[in-house]
Amino acid sequence: xxxxxxxxxGISKQxxxxxxxxxxxxxxxxxxxxxxxxLTLLGxxxxxxTTTLRMIAGFERPDAxxxxxxxxxxxxxxxxxxxxxFVFQNYALFPHLxxxxxxxxxxxxxxxxxxxxxxxxxxxxxxxxxKGYDRQFPNxxxxxxxxxxxxxxxxxxxxxVLLFDExxxxxxxxxxxxMRREIQQLQKQLSITAVYVxxxxxxxxxxxxxxxxMHQGVIAQEGTAEELYRHPASEFVAQFIGRxxxxxxxxxxxxxxxxxxxxxxxxxxxxxxxxxxxxxTVRLVLxxxxxxxxxxxxxxxxxxxxxxxxxxxxxxxxxxxxxxxLIQVTSYNPQQTHAINAAVSLHLPPDGIPxxxxxxx
Amino acid sequence: MTDTRTPQRTLRRFLRDPALTATVTLLWALLGLFVxxxxxxxxxxxxxEGGSFTLANLAAILKDPSNRQAFWNSLWLATLVGAAxxxxxxxxxxxxxxxxxxPRWVTVLDAACLLPLISPPFTTAIAMIFxxxxxxxxxxxxxxxxxxxxxxxxxxxxxxxLTFFPIAYLTLKPILSGIDPNVEDMAFSLGSSRWHxxxxxxxxxxxxxxxxxxxxxxAASLADFATPLILxxxxxxxxxxxxxxxxxxxxxxxxxxxxxxxxxVPAMAVYLLQRYWVGRKSYVTITGKAGxxxxxKSVAPWARYPxxxxxxxxxxxxxxxxxxxxxxxVIKALGANHAWTLAHYRIIFTEGMKAIQDTLxxxxxxxxxxxxxxIVVGYxxxxxxFPGRQAMEIVSxxxxxxxxxxxxxxxxxxxxxxxxxxTGTALIIVACFVFRYxxxxxxxxxxxxxxxxxxxxxxxxxxxAGTVTTFRRITLPLILPAFFAGLGVVFIRSMTAISAxxxxxxxxxxxxxxxxxxxxxxxxxxxxxxxxVLVVVLVFIVVALIGMALRRFRSTDAVAVTSILGG
Numbered sequence: 048x049x050x051x052x053x054x055x056x057g058i059s060k061q062x063x064x065x066x067x068x069x070x071x072x073x074x075x076x077x078x079x080x081x082x083x084x085x086l087t088l089l090g091x092x093x094x095x096x097t098t099t100l101r102m103i104a105g106f107e108r109p110d111a112x113x114x115x116x117x118x119x120x121x122x123x124x125x126x127x128x129x130x131x132x133f134v135f136q137n138y139a140l141f142p143h144l145x146x147x148x149x150x151x152x153x154x155x156x157x158x159x160x161x162x163x164x165x166x167x168x169x170x171x172x173x174x175x176x177x178k179g180y181d182r183q184f185p186n187x188x189x190x191x192x193x194x195x196x197x198x199x200x201x202x203x204x205x206x207x208v209l210l211f212d213e214x215x216x217x218x219x220x221x222x223x224x225x226m227r228r229e230i231q232q233l234q235k236q237l238s239i240t241a242v243y244v245x246x247x248x249x250x251x252x253x254x255x256x257x258x259x260x261m262h263q264g265v266i267a268q269e270g271t272a273e274e275l276y277r278h279p280a281s282e283f284v285a286q287f288i289g290r291x292x293x294x295x296x297x298x299x300x301x302x303x304x305x306x307x308x309x310x311x312x313x314x315x316x317x318x319x320x321x322x323x324x325x326x327x328t329v330r331l332v333l334x335x336x337x338x339x340x341x342x343x344x345x346x347x348x349x350x351x352x353x354x355x356x357x358x359x360x361x362x363x364x365x366x367x368x369x370x371x372x373l374i375q376v377t378s379y380n381p382q383q384t385h386a387i388n389a390a391v392s393l394h395l396p397p398d399g400i401p402x403x404x405x406x407x408x
Numbered sequence: 409m410t411d412t413r414t415p416q417r418t419l420r421r422f423l424r425d426p427a428l429t430a431t432v433t434l435l436w437a438l439l440g441l442f443v444x445x446x447x448x449x450x451x452x453x454x455x456x457e458g459g460s461f462t463l464a465n466l467a468a469i470l471k472d473p474s475n476r477q478a479f480w481n482s483l484w485l486a487t488l489v490g491a492a493x494x495x496x497x498x499x500x501x502x503x504x505x506x507x508x509x510x511p512r513w514v515t516v517l518d519a520a521c522l523l524p525l526i527s528p529p530f531t532t533a534i535a536m537i538f539x540x541x542x543x544x545x546x547x548x549x550x551x552x553x554x555x556x557x558x559x560x561x562x563x564x565x566x567x568x569x570l571t572f573f574p575i576a577y578l579t580l581k582p583i584l585s586g587i588d589p590n591v592e593d594m595a596f597s598l599g600s601s602r603w604h605x606x607x608x609x610x611x612x613x614x615x616x617x618x619x620x621x622x623x624x625x626x627a628a629s630l631a632d633f634a635t636p637l638i639l640x641x642x643x644x645x646x647x648x649x650x651x652x653x654x655x656x657x658x659x660x661x662x663x664x665x666x667x668x669x670x671x672x673v674p675a676m677a678v679y680l681l682q683r684y685w686v687g688r689k690s691y692v693t694i695t696g697k698a699g700x701x702x703x704x705k706s707v708a709p710w711a712r713y714p715x716x717x718x719x720x721x722x723x724x725x726x727x728x729x730x731x732x733x734x735x736x737x738v739i740k741a742l743g744a745n746h747a748w749t750l751a752h753y754r755i756i757f758t759e760g761m762k763a764i765q766d767t768l769x770x771x772x773x774x775x776x777x778x779x780x781x782x783i784v785v786g787y788x789x790x791x792x793x794f795p796g797r798q799a800m801e802i803v804s805x806x807x808x809x810x811x812x813x814x815x816x817x818x819x820x821x822x823x824x825x826x827x828x829x830x831t832g833t834a835l836i837i838v839a840c841f842v843f844r845y846x847x848x849x850x851x852x853x854x855x856x857x858x859x860x861x862x863x864x865x866x867x868x869x870x871x872x873a874g875t876v877t878t879f880r881r882i883t884l885p886l887i888l889p890a891f892f893a894g895l896g897v898v899f900i901r902s903m904t905a906i907s908a909x910x911x912x913x914x915x916x917x918x919x920x921x922x923x924x925x926x927x928x929x930x931x932x933x934x935x936x937x938x939x940x941v942l943v944v945v946l947v948f949i950v951v952a953l954i955g956m957a958l959r960r961f962r963s964t965d966a967v968a969v970t971s972i973l974g975g
Contacts, residue, residue: 143886
C-alpha cells in the first residue's frame with residue numbers, strides 16, 4: 048500500500064468558553080501533508096494543534112472547511128470509518144484486556160480470522176520489541192512499554208495515516224529521546240504518512256520532516272526545522288523555536304545592495320535585501336550561540352555587564368546586561384571566561400543575521 | 409479543552425447516530441410510562457374533580473383531625489429519628505475511623521451496621537414485638553410485666569433508629585476519615601486539649617456531613633411504612649400507614665392518593681434540600697497531596713474503650729434482635745411454648761411456597777432488567793450528549809427519591825383502568841422495583857464512567873469500532889462492577905421492600921414481605937420469623953455472590969458493598 052497525503056482546506060473549530068463565549072480553537076487552517084511525510088504540529092498549549100489533529104482523526108467535526116485523506120473527502124465520516132491509527136498521550140489502553148487482545152482489537156473489529164490475527168499481533172509486537180508480553184495486562188507494564196503497545200495497536204490495522212497526540216509527554220526525559228527515535232524509524236520503515244503533535248520544540252526538530260508552528264488557532268509558519276530556526280517569520284516563531292535575543296536596530300542606509308543597520312553605534316549589514324525602507328527600525332534575531340563574548344577592551348563590540356553565569360559542562364550560558372536589555376549568550380569551548388559583574392563586549396557577526404520588520408515604535 | 413457544545417450541534421450529532429436515537433427514545437417511553445404517567449395521574453386525581461381543578465379533595469382530607477395528627481406525627485417522628493440516628497451513626501463512625509481501634513473491632517462495627525441495611529425494613533420491629541410485646545421475652549418472661557404496651561412513638565423511634573442509623577454511619581465515615589490529622593495536630597500545637605480540638609475543629613468540619621445524614625434519615629423515616637404499621641399502633645398514626653388504611657380499610661383510593669400527596673410535600677422539600685444544598689457542601693478536600701504522615705490523635709488512649717464499649721453495646725442489641733428472630737422461628741410459640749420445632753419452616757415452604765416462588769421470580773426477572781436499565785441510563789447520562797439528558801437524569805431518580813407509599817398508590821391508580829391495565833400482574837411489581845431501585849446502578853455507572861478517560865473510547869473508535877461495538881467491547885466490561893451493584897440492589901430490594909408493593913400485590917402475585925406483614929397482623933409470629941430468616945439468608949447469599957463476582961472481574965476498587973446498600 049503506498050502512502051497517501053492529508054489535506055486540510057480552511058478548517059475551523061469553535062468552542063464555547065465559560066467566560067469568553069464562543070472562541071476559535073482553530074481558525075481557517077489549510078495545510079497539506081505529503082505522502083510518507085512526518086509532519087509535526089508544534090505550539091504552546093491552547094494553540095489549536097490537538098484540535099487540528101482530532102479533526103483529522105474524526106473525533107471533532109470542523110465547523111467549516113474540509114478534510115481529505117488521500118483523494119477522499121472524510122469530513123463527514125466518523126473516526127471509525129477513516130482507517131486511521133491514533134496514539135494517545137495517556138496511551139488509552141483497554142485496562143480490562145491483555146496486551147494481545149489490546150493489539151488484536153482493531154483486527155477483531157475487522158472480523159479477521161483467528162489465524163490472521165495471531166500472526167499479525169505476533170509480528171507487530173516483535174516490531175515494537177514486546178515479544179512475549181501478550182498475556183500481560185496494561186497495568187503490569189511500564190509507561191514506555193504501554194506506549195509501545197499503543198503504537199502496536201495503532202499500526203497493526205495498517206491505517207492510511209498515523210496520528211500522534213503528544214505521545215511521549217508522560218515519559219521521563221531519557222526514555223522520551225529513545226522512543227522518539229523508535230517512532231521515527233518505524234514511521235520510515237512502514238513509510239506511512241504521520242501527523243505528530245507536541246509542544247516540545249526539541250522533540251519536533253528531532254523527529255519531523257516538516258514542522259507547522261501554530262499560535263492562537265492559526266498557522267504561524269511551516270517549514271523544515273532548519274528553515275524555521277534560520278528564517279523565523281515572526282517574533283513568536285523566533286522565540287518558540289530555540290532561544291533568541293531580539294534587538295532593535297536602526298536602518299542607516301544601504302551599501303552594495305545590503306542594508307546597513309546600527310545597534311548602539313555598532314554597524315552591521317543585513318544580507319537579505321528585502322523591501323526594507325531606507326529608514327526606520329528592524330528587529331534582529333540573534334541566537335545566543337552567534338554572539339561572541341570578549342573582554343571589555345576588545346574593539347568594535349557592544350559594551351555590557353555579566354549579570355548571570357551558568358556553567359553547564361560543554362557550554363557556559365551568560366546573561367549580559369546591555370543598556371536596558373538582558374542578552375543571552377552561549378559560549379562553547381570558551382578561550383576566556385567572564386565572572387559575574389565583569390565588563391564585557393559583545394561581538395555580533397558582521398552579516399547574515401536574520402531580522403524581522405521593526406516593531407510599531 | 410472545554411467540551412461544551414451548542415444545542416444545535418448536539419442535536420445534529422444525536423441524529424447522526426441511529427443506535428443512540430433509538431435507545432434514547434425507548435428510555436423516554438419507559439420513563440414516561442412508569443415514572444411520569446403514574447405521578448401525573450396521582451396529581452390529577454388529587455387536584456381535579458370532574459375535569460376541573462379543585463382543592464376540595466385536599467381540604468376534605470386535611471379537615472380530618474386524625475389526618476392532621478398523622479402529618480405532624482410523621483414530621484415529629486422523622487425529626488427524632490434523624491437526630492437519634494445521626495448521633496448513633498456519628499458515634500459509630502467516629503469510633504471506627506478516629507479512635508485508633510484495632511481493625512478487627514472496626515470490622516465488627518461494619519458487620520453490625522450491615523445487618524439492618526440488608527434486612528426487610530421491619531425486621532427490627534418484629535423483634536421488638538418479640539422482646540417487648542404482650543408475651544415479650546423481656547417484658548413478660550424476664551420482668552413479668554403485665555399490660556406493658558410496646559406500641560407507640562417510643563418503640564417506633566427506637567426501631568427506626570436501629571434500622572436506619574447505618575445510613576448515617578456510611579455517610580459520616582468517609583467524611584470523618586477525610587479530616588487530615590495534620591489539621592488536628594495544628595490545633596494541638598496551639599495548645600488545645602483533645603476535647604477542645606473535638607469541639608472546635610473535628611465537629612465543625614463534620615457539620616455538612618451531619619446535616620446530610622440527618623436529612624437522609626429524616627427522609628427514610630418519613631417514607632417508612634412497615635415499622636409504624638407494626639409498632640405505632642392506633643394512638644400514633646403516621647401518613648404512610650394512614651394512606652394505606654384509607655385504601656385497604658375504607659377502599660378510598662382517592663383519599664389515599666390525597667394523603668400520599670400530603671406526604672409528597674415534605675419528602676420533596678427534604679430531597680431538594682439534601683441534594684442541592686447540603687449534599688454539595690463539604691469541607692473535606694482531597695488534594696492528592698499527602699500531608700506529613702501523622703497518627704490520628706483525636707481520642708485519648710483511655711477514651712477508646714468507653715467508645716468501643718458503647719458501640720459494642722448497640723451492636724450486641726442488633727445481634728440480639730437477629731438471634732431472637734431466628735430463635736422465634738425454631739420454637740413453637742415465643743412466650744408460651746419454647747419447644748424446638750421446624751413447623752414454621754414447614755408452613756412457609758408449603759402454604760407460603762407461592763409467596764417465596766413469586767418473590768424469587770419477580771426478583772430474578774427484575775434483577776437483569778434493573779441492572780441493564782441502570783447501566784444504559786448511567787452510560788448515556790455520563791457519556792453521550794443528547795437533547796434532554798439532564799431531564800432524563802432527574803426523571804430517572806424520581807421514583808427512587810419518593811416515599812414508596814406514593815409510588816405504590818400512583819401505580820395502583822394509574823394502571824388500574826384502561827388504557828394500560830397492569831393491576832394483578834407480575835409486570836407491575838417488576839416495573840415498580842426496576843424504576844424504583846435502578847438509580848443506585850445509574851449512579852454507580854456514572855461514578856465509574858467519570859473515572860474512565862474518554863480517550864479509551866476514542867481509541868476504540870479510531871480502530872474502526874462503531875458506537876455499539878465500542879459500548880459492548882470496551883465500556884460495558886469496564887462498568888460491569890456498577891452493573892453488578894445495580895443488579896444486587898434490585899434483587900435485595902425486591903426481596904425486602906414493601907412500602908410501594910403492598911399496594912400492588914394480588915391473588916396472582918404476592919411477596920414474602922407482604923406475607924410477613926399478614927402473619928404479624930394475624931399474630932402467627934412463628935411463620936413471620938421464619939420468613940424473615942429466609943429473606944435475610946437469601947440476601948446474604950446474593951451479597952456474597954456479588955462480592956465474588958466483583959473480585960473476579962478484576963474490579964480494583966470494588967464499588968463496594970456500601971454502594972450496593974447505599975439506596
